[in-house]
Amino acid sequence: MTLQRVGDWGALLSTLLASGCNGGETQPPGPPADLTPSGGGQSWYFNNPLPAPLGVTVFDVSGRPVPGVVVTWTVTSGDSSGAVNPAQSTTDANGIASTTDSVGSSTIQRVSATVTGLLSPATFTEFATTPPTSAAVSLENFAFNPQNSVVQTGGTVTWTWNDGTANHTLNFNSNDPTPRPPDKPQQASGSVVFTFTTVGTYNFFCAIHQYQGMAGKLTVVH
Ligand SMILES: [Cu+2]
Structure with a gap:
């Protein structure tokens, strides 16, 4: 009985090795498949940079972060005095790209982050009011x-x-x-x-x- 079990484990190990599970080699991530936003929904003050940056993490189809991807940031609604800086940024080793956003003189502003080849952008909605005096x-x-x-x-x-x-x-x-x-x-x-x-x-x-x-x-x- 015990010997039979050892034989089963040996067979399983052989199968794993044959299927390419070599335990050490890391495969490079595939093309961008998904964006996870961060920094949406902030409430701050007119014409001041938001306290936290807007960011996206870019993942491949297997959920691995993808470095070196260019992300384009666009203000899609709100006053033209609002702006993102920079308008393009590149994902780092953790798959994260970010930008600094000011809502300008709008009370509500929307920003999108787009990646070439991905149909759906990440979207952000930000809010601003008059600062207290x-x-x-x-x-x-x-x-x-x-x-x-x-x-x-x-x-x-x-x-x-x-x-x-x-x-x-x-x-x-x-x-x-x-x-x-x-x-x-x-x-x-x-x-x-x-x-x-x-x-x-x-x-x-x-x-x-x-x-x-x-x-x-x-x-x-x-
Ligand atoms: Cu005290």
Whole structure:
């Protein structure tokens, strides 16, 4: 019985070897057969690049990523002030190509990604609104609320201490853009008001409680 089983396995192994299953050789991917999009459905602000790139992963018919494929990006609806940059990009070793998109002054924009030889493009729908011209952040319950804020350049942000007798500081990361508010030593009441003029991302924190997660982010847009 046991010998018979060993014989069966030997036969199976011979069959596998004969069928070309040599275990090491990688076959190059075939032509593009499918596109998987990423970065669709973002909501951002007029005339600002979307926070995440638009991307597609190109697969062959067996689901293997295909490098070296040229992807053409086209704004198919929306205001002409919206744009993709670059308009063509080439898939990398992981089969991924991407572009940066701005919705322009449209509230809704559609973008397609096409590959020669594929009938169906990948499509993206993106959204934009007017940026807020002010923001308010409350220091409360050992946290910044809200944790993430957005303001337009020229807009004002107010931080207000609202945590009873608990002391908190307001510090900015040293590599954040300038100008930014000077660091505020620990206090239990009061506020900081600052008008931001430089586009970018600002990361602030309480020096006492940062390792308990008391940190926040401000994004200043055009
Ligand atoms: Cu604190």
